[in-house]
Amino acid sequence: MFIDSFKSFPFKALQRLRGKWVLGIILIVVAVVILCAMWPNLATYALDSAIRWGTPLLLATMGEIYAERSGVLNLGIEGMMLGGALAGFAATLWTGNLLVAVVLSAIVGGLMSLIHAFLSISMRANQIVSGLALTIFGAGLTGVLGMRFVGVPLPEGLTPISIPMLNAIPVIGPLFNNNALVYLSLALALLLWFVLFKTRTGISIRAVGENPAAADALGVNIYKTRYLCVFLGGVLAGIGGAFLPLGILFSWRENITAGLGWVAIALTIFAMWSPSRAIFASYLFGAIYGLAYRLQPYVASNILNMLPYFLTIIILILGTMETTRKRMGAPSALGVPYDRGEK
Amino acid sequence: MRIRLKIERNPTPSKLMTTSVLVLSLGATLLITAIILLTQGVDPLYAYAGIFIGAFGSWHGLSETLTKAIPLLLCGLGLTVAFRANFWNIGAEGQLLLGAFAATGVALFLPVQGLYLIPLMIMAGFFAGAAWGVITAIFRGKFGANEVVTTLMMNYIAIELGKFLVTGPWRGPTQHGFPYTDVFPASAQLPIIDGTRIHYPTLILGLVVAVLLYIMMKKTRLGYEIRVIGDNPHAAKYAGMGYTRTVLFIMIISGGLAGVAGVGEVAGVNHLLRPPVQISQGYGFAAIIVAWIAMRNPLAAIASSIFMGGLLVGGDIFQTSLGLPFQTVNIFNGLILFFVIMGLVLRHYKISLVRRSG
Numbered sequence: 004m005f006i007d008s009f010k011s012f013p014f015k016a017l018q019r020l021r022g023k024w025v026l027g028i029i030l031i032v033v034a035v036v037i038l039c040a041m042w043p044n045l046a047t048y049a050l051d052s053a054i055r056w057g058t059p060l061l062l063a064t065m066g067e068i069y070a071e072r073s074g075v076l077n078l079g080i081e082g083m084m085l086g087g088a089l090a091g092f093a094a095t096l097w098t099g100n101l102l103v104a105v106v107l108s109a110i111v112g113g114l115m116s117l118i119h120a121f122l123s124i125s126m127r128a129n130q131i132v133s134g135l136a137l138t139i140f141g142a143g144l145t146g147v148l149g150m151r152f153v154g155v156p157l158p159e160g161l162t163p164i165s166i167p168m169l170n171a172i173p174v175i176g177p178l179f180n181n182n183a184l185v186y187l188s189l190a191l192a193l194l195l196w197f198v199l200f201k202t203r204t205g206i207s208i209r210a211v212g213e214n215p216a217a218a219d220a221l222g223v224n225i226y227k228t229r230y231l232c233v234f235l236g237g238v239l240a241g242i243g244g245a246f247l248p249l250g251i252l253f254s255w256r257e258n259i260t261a262g263l264g265w266v267a268i269a270l271t272i273f274a275m276w277s278p279s280r281a282i283f284a285s286y287l288f289g290a291i292y293g294l295a296y297r298l299q300p301y302v303a304s305n306i307l308n309m310l311p312y313f314l315t316i317i318i319l320i321l322g323t324m325e326t327t328r329k330r331m332g333a334p335s336a337l338g339v340p341y342d343r344g345e346k
Numbered sequence: 347m348r349i350r351l352k353i354e355r356n357p358t359p360s361k362l363m364t365t366s367v368l369v370l371s372l373g374a375t376l377l378i379t380a381i382i383l384l385t386q387g388v389d390p391l392y393a394y395a396g397i398f399i400g401a402f403g404s405w406h407g408l409s410e411t412l413t414k415a416i417p418l419l420l421c422g423l424g425l426t427v428a429f430r431a432n433f434w435n436i437g438a439e440g441q442l443l444l445g446a447f448a449a450t451g452v453a454l455f456l457p458v459q460g461l462y463l464i465p466l467m468i469m470a471g472f473f474a475g476a477a478w479g480v481i482t483a484i485f486r487g488k489f490g491a492n493e494v495v496t497t498l499m500m501n502y503i504a505i506e507l508g509k510f511l512v513t514g515p516w517r518g519p520t521q522h523g524f525p526y527t528d529v530f531p532a533s534a535q536l537p538i539i540d541g542t543r544i545h546y547p548t549l550i551l552g553l554v555v556a557v558l559l560y561i562m563m564k565k566t567r568l569g570y571e572i573r574v575i576g577d578n579p580h581a582a583k584y585a586g587m588g589y590t591r592t593v594l595f596i597m598i599i600s601g602g603l604a605g606v607a608g609v610g611e612v613a614g615v616n617h618l619l620r621p622p623v624q625i626s627q628g629y630g631f632a633a634i635i636v637a638w639i640a641m642r643n644p645l646a647a648i649a650s651s652i653f654m655g656g657l658l659v660g661g662d663i664f665q666t667s668l669g670l671p672f673q674t675v676n677i678f679n680g681l682i683l684f685f686v687i688m689g690l691v692l693r694h695y696k697i698s699l700v701r702r703s704g
Contacts, residue, residue: 078494082680118684128687131434131494132638136687139631140680146673147386257673262502269495305510312499312506320491327490 038294045297050177052293053286054185055251056263059084059243061188061285063267065195065278066239070116072199072276073232074212074336078134079119080240081264082141087112087241089145092248092255095157105184105245112241113234115141120233124226127340142258152255161250184246189282191239196278208232212334215341225341240264262311269315273322276334288314349699359693364641367693371685379678388668396667397660407659409542413615415655416545417442417629419552420607422636422647422654423559424600430563430642431576433486433596437479437497438604439630440504443622444478445471445605446612447511450527450619453534453612454516463533464547468609475605476598478504483597487590501630508622516619527619536614545614548606552648555603559644572596604630627658635679638686 038045063080070077087108094104115137122133161182169179199205210218211228219225247259270288274280295310326332356363380390401411421438428435448470452458458466482500485491509525518528536545563569575582575592583589611625612618619625636654640646661675 122684122688126688126691128691132683132687135434135436135494135634136680136683138680139676139683143673143676143678143680144382146671147382147677150671257671262499265495265498268492272492303510303514305506305513309503309506312502316485316491316496316499319495320485320489323490323492 045294047177048297049290049294053290054178054181055289056292057286057289058185058188058250059246059263060267060270060288061192061281062184062243062246063240063264064270064274064281064285065188065192066236066243067267067271068274068276068278068281069195069199069208069232069239070236071271071337072212072334073208073229074215074334074339074341075120075123075229075233076130076134076338077116077119077123077137077233077236078131078268079115079137079141079264080134080236080267081260081262082138083112083115083237083240084244084247084260084264085141085145085258086115087244088247088259089149089152089244089255090241091245092149092152092157095159095249096152096155099159101159101161101249104249105242108241108245109238110241112239112244113237116233116237116240117230119237120230123340124229124233127342130338130340138264145259146257149255149257153257155255157248157253157255160248160253161246182250184242184250192278192282199278209334212336215336215339219341219343225343229341240267243267262315266311266315269319269322272326272333273318275322275326275329284318288318349701354696356694356696363693367689368639368641368686371682371689374685375678375681378681382677383674386670388670393664393668396663397657400663401656401659406542409539409544410659411652411655412549413543413545413655414627414629414658415651416549416552416610416614417607417626418633418636418654418658419556419647419651420548420610421600421604421630421633422640422651423552423555423644424603425633425637426640426642426644426647427559427563427572428596428600429576429637431572431592431596432579433483433593434494435479435482435497435597435600436494436634437482437500437630438600438607438633439626439628440497440501441475441478441601441604442608442611442626442630443501443504443508445475445608446619446625447508447608448474448605449609449612450511450516450530453530454527459531460533463531464536464613467534467613468606471605471609472602473605475608476602479597479601479604480594483590483593487593505622508619508625512619512621518618525621529618530613534613535617536610538614543615545610548610548614551606556644556648559599563644568592568595604633632658632679635682638683641686641690 063084067077067080090111091104091108094107095101098104118140119130119133119137122128123130161184163180163182164186166179170177172179197205199208207218207223208228210221211223211225215225218228243263244260247263248255252259266288270281270284274284291314292311295307298307376394380394383390383393399407401407421442425435425438449467452467452470453463456466478500479497482491482493482496485496486493512525512527516527517523518526520528536547538545563572571582571587571592574585575587575589579589607629608625611629616625632654633651636647636650639650639653657675657678661672664670664674665672
């Protein structure tokens with residue numbers, strides 16, 4: 004009886020608002036204009052934090068998009084990001100070579116993802132628990148191995164590379180004064196979008212995630228495709244993790260990702276499993292994440308700290324509602340292990 | 347004549363098989379953890395012996411283990427039911443904290459005294475924890491929002507809310523500016539076994555609930571529905587079992603029990619509200635491991651919560667005497683989860699050598 008009452012009141016109103024995205028966008032634009040008038044440099048600041056926090060999110064989200072498109076849900080992003088972050092930090096400290104650091108973080112992220120791939124693809128174990136375990140394991144391992152690095156400053160980090168001409172454009176100029184990983188992540192997003200939607204490989208990946216039995220019948224190697232996609236997810240999460248100590252914080256601390264890996268999982272849904280929409284989704288989250296700290300003088304800091312978590316829930320709900328509305332939900336075989344059966 | 351491996355699938359594995367899989371999982375986890383400890387210059391045998399003796403080797407250690415097992419049992423029990431339905435409540439930590447906040451509010455700010463206070467606190471804690479969980483169940487039922495993400499986010503929100511309460515509106519005037527509330531009146535404190543910190547009413551409650559949930563899962567229609575929804579959601583839908591309704595019920599049970607665990611921590615152990623990290627040593631997260639080591643069986647959760655309680659008590663030894671961070675326990679936690687879910691699959695298979703001619 005009381006359960007039925009959930010069906011009525013607030014949800015009807017919400018459902019009616021579903022289609023009115025235009026209204027929402029107009030409201031956001033008006034709000035942005037007012038905010039820009041109130042605080043000068045706000046647009047620059049917003050863009051700066053969009054890139055700063057959006058880049059690690061974009062890398063991790065693209066990886067998760069590929070894993071999920073192939074039908075594997077990987078909740079271990081947080082753990083793989085932590086692994087990549089620690090590997091990147093340690094390698095920079097020891098070798099002083101940032102390229103080595105980024106490559107190493109990619110390898111560590113990739114190797115960690117293989118644990119999940121083995122359990123969920125080969126063993127057909129529970130994917131949700133396996134991903135969760137990867138996150139817990141990553142937090143524990145980096146907590147122990149990274150203890151010696153707490154409080155050690157990084158002598159050098161990723162330095163911005165200016166692109167002449169373009170960096171002089173007003174407002175969006177700062178976009179062209181960033182480190183190599185920012186450009187790399189944007190180029191990758193376009194490349195991964197192209198591969199996923201415009202090539203034969205992309206069709207295979209999507210087929211494996213939607214209808215593995217049919218893809219198998221057509222000669223696609225399900226296991227190989229899934230392993231590669233999960234591995235790519237790990238590589239990108241590792242690089243995304245490395246961006247935190249190398250591009251933003253220039254130091255190591257326990258649990259350096261602070262939940263960003265979980266944000267990436269919500270963003271994957273919000274981006275509707277598309278790498279190009281992931282750019283928009285990640286940068287939007289990054290901008291709001293950064294702007295929230297502008298409210299510091301007015302709101303208690305603990306309340307402000309809740310904001311990213313609320314935002315993640317809201318993004319998840321909006322993303323899920325939108326995918327349901329467009330009837331293009333998650334890949335049909337997401338989370339379902341493939342069993343080829345006895346021959 | 348050739349010899350080859352024959353793999354047979356056995357849909358109903360025996361109790362012995364399940365137990366041996368669990369023992370093997372534990373062994374493998376301890377082995378890999380030992381290797382990681384060795385790389386850190388820690389003698390694993392010394393560390394394991396230290397944990398075991400610290401947690402079970404003395405009356406004091408044993409009582410501390412049981413004290414920590416109480417919240418683990420209460421949270422873990424709810425999770426065994428939730429996980430059985432494949433509803434991934436990762437939010438026991440936040441639900442526990444909400445229970446603690448509600449109990450604190452009742453103890454300090456309601457004009458109730460005497461015998462009614464404790465039952466009222468437990469009820470308030472149950473409802474607060476349940477409500478915190480039900481929010482995510484509604485998100486799942488109404489919008490299909492993935493509950494792993496939402497329940498996890500609700501943990502962080504609860505932690506920040508707790509910090510806000512003890513540094514802001516609820517900071518005790520008698521605490522000289524420390525982030526604590528005032529101490530609860532005596533009638534709001536749970537009785538304890540003399541010389542220990544074991545608040546036994548909560549312990550007894552946990553044991554009773556374990557038996558009740560076991561019976562519910564085995565013997566009742568509701569338990570049957572939960573199992574069917576977990577094993578085959580499509581079949582459940584055809585049979586007319588309401589997913590949203592069941593998920594709401596599961597969240598009321600598991601959120602509520604976690605809330606009661608929070609009541610135990612403030613009314614039985616701390617007698618005031620502190621910042622969240624000091625109220626819960628990650629009990630809500632550790633309860634996930636408790637539920638899985640118990641193979642999602644409420645009765646087995648009694649044993650696994652005592653095991654996990656011992657690990658947490660022993661984990662303090664890591665921090666103090668071995669100089670390793672508390673995160674070390676999470677290496678063990680992650681690995682045991684890997685091996686347990688692998689074991690859950692492997693126990694269905696029988697591998698034997700067969701001779702074949704030709």
